[in-house]
Amino acid sequence: MSKKIGVKAIIFLLVVVCFSMNQETPAQKKRPKNPVVEAKPVAPDIAYTVSMSKPSTHLLEVDMAVNWSQMPGTLEVKMPVWTPGSYMIREYARHAQGFSAKDAAGAALAWRKINKNTWAVETRSAGAVAISYKVYANELTVRTNELNDEHAFWNNAATLMFIKGQLAAPATVTVNPFGNWKVATGLPKFAGRADTFRAENFDVLYDSPFEVSNFNEISFNVQGKSHRIVFSGEGNYDMKRCAADFAKIVEESYKIFGELPYDDYTFIVNLRGGGGLEHLNSTALQVNRFGFKPDSRYKNFLGLVAHEYFHAFNVKRIRPDALGPFDYENENYTKLLWVAEGGTEYYSNILLLRAGFITDKEYLKSRASGFQSLQETPGRLEQSLEDSSFDAWIKFYRPDENAINNQISYYDKGELVMMLLDISIRSTSGGAKSLDDVIRHLYIEFYKKGKNFTPVDFQKASETMAGKSLDDFLLNMFAELPTSTLIRS
Numbered sequence: 001m002s003k004k005i006g007v008k009a010i011i012f013l014l015v016v017v018c019f020s021m022n023q024e025t026p027a028q029k030k031r032p033k034n035p036v037v038e039a040k041p042v043a044p045d046i047a048y049t050v051s052m053s054k055p056s057t058h059l060l061e062v063d064m065a066v067n068w069s070q071m072p073g074t075l076e077v078k079m080p081v082w083t084p085g086s087y088m089i090r091e092y093a094r095h096a097q098g099f100s101a102k103d104a105a106g107a108a109l110a111w112r113k114i115n116k117n118t119w120a121v122e123t124r125s126a127g128a129v130a131i132s133y134k135v136y137a138n139e140l141t142v143r144t145n146e147l148n149d150e151h152a153f154w155n156n157a158a159t160l161m162f163i164k165g166q167l168a169a170p171a172t173v174t175v176n177p178f179g180n181w182k183v184a185t186g187l188p189k190f191a192g193r194a195d196t197f198r199a200e201n202f203d204v205l206y207d208s209p210f211e212v213s214n215f216n217e218i219s220f221n222v223q224g225k226s227h228r229i230v231f232s233g234e235g236n237y238d239m240k241r242c243a244a245d246f247a248k249i250v251e252e253s254y255k256i257f258g259e260l261p262y263d264d265y266t267f268i269v270n271l272r273g274g275g276g277l278e279h280l281n282s283t284a285l286q287v288n289r290f291g292f293k294p295d296s297r298y299k300n301f302l303g304l305v306a307h308e309y310f311h312a313f314n315v316k317r318i319r320p321d322a323l324g325p326f327d328y329e330n331e332n333y334t335k336l337l338w339v340a341e342g343g344t345e346y347y348s349n350i351l352l353l354r355a356g357f358i359t360d361k362e363y364l365k366s367r368a369s370g371f372q373s374l375q376e377t378p379g380r381l382e383q384s385l386e387d388s389s390f391d392a393w394i395k396f397y398r399p400d401e402n403a404i405n406n407q408i409s410y411y412d413k414g415e416l417v418m419m420l421l422d423i424s425i426r427s428t429s430g431g432a433k434s435l436d437d438v439i440r441h442l443y444i445e446f447y448k449k450g451k452n453f454t455p456v457d458f459q460k461a462s463e464t465m466a467g468k469s470l471d472d473f474l475l476n477m478f479a480e481l482p483t484s485t486l487i488r489s
């Protein structure tokens, strides 16, 4: 090695060293130079208070306190336009009134509406914003709100506004009941604060209705999990009998899945109107106050209970592609409502059968009338189950005088197809498999793994249990129907 060469080499090495000193290693690159400037997004602290000081006005009073280290200059708060489980745009913002916003010092903040369901508040860099508004609540259905001198019932999606882009944020709800009313909801209690509840995110918050009244209640346990029934209003119900019968429905569901996927469960029963809506660990039910006798009416009610309860598995956890996390400002389209609703309706009757509430003969008689009714519906030649599911927003939920001619119900026809699918799987598997295996497969392979399922996934799961292709079955369920109109378009 010559000296000359040695000097050149030293200069080269110095250049390399100097150059590399200006380069960041991948590890250095990941480290923020200034942790304050590059801090991760922080979720807002959102605390709602719902009051009902004047029940005769039907106005729920909502306070929404937002504390946020990253408060934007313009805070957009939005009212959902629909609530999951009821597939229609309901424009809940139309019931909001008296909107106002203040900073921590109580100074009014300017705001303006920027579309039908969005209020934009100029925060003036305030770290805390207090929003107040009222919600007119005078319609008792399972997807709307009611406040009167007997009770308050509300859905959070129809009541509590969310912050744009912050549906993953946690929230608390404090209820100020009227008089000595009690509070029932599926949300867990916030430790140490009376009538305060917490939701880990807005999909949980919006899936947890409230009933506030002097309700009667009874609890029962199944597999170590607490279940509570809340009855609001007077009626001819027998609480102990209901508890025993609801427990049988829960137990039969447990036998299918081998677990109950919640810490506790609340049945909210309003003794007026009719219908039900499923939620994560609760359900809102409505039944005529005299709907508990005679037995035939009571069994109809148990069918409703079984349907909404089974949704805790099918749709709330075994989730079709588009059904969660939810978009609360637009339609959430899926071709699978026939599985979510038809499948649940099928199982509601199967649970009644397995629990001994109805006989084989009663079960088959009512399915026979279901087939009869379907055959008498001209719409069966016009709309497939998947199309019926997809267009639920504009057709099934908005029927007109022509509906019988161009629609079928994904509940009714879905139930019948599920029954035939169950029979087909039992037949081709020599009795080794059934629809229970399909629904359990979806529970384990999709819900337990944090995934939603698609139409293809449903067919594959069914074919796995049947041990053969179900292409023909799914396309040709009824021989006289055009193949394109049964399930698929």
Ligand SMILES: [Zn+2]
Binding pocket: 278, 307, 308, 311, 340, 341, 344
């Ligand atoms: Zn349903």
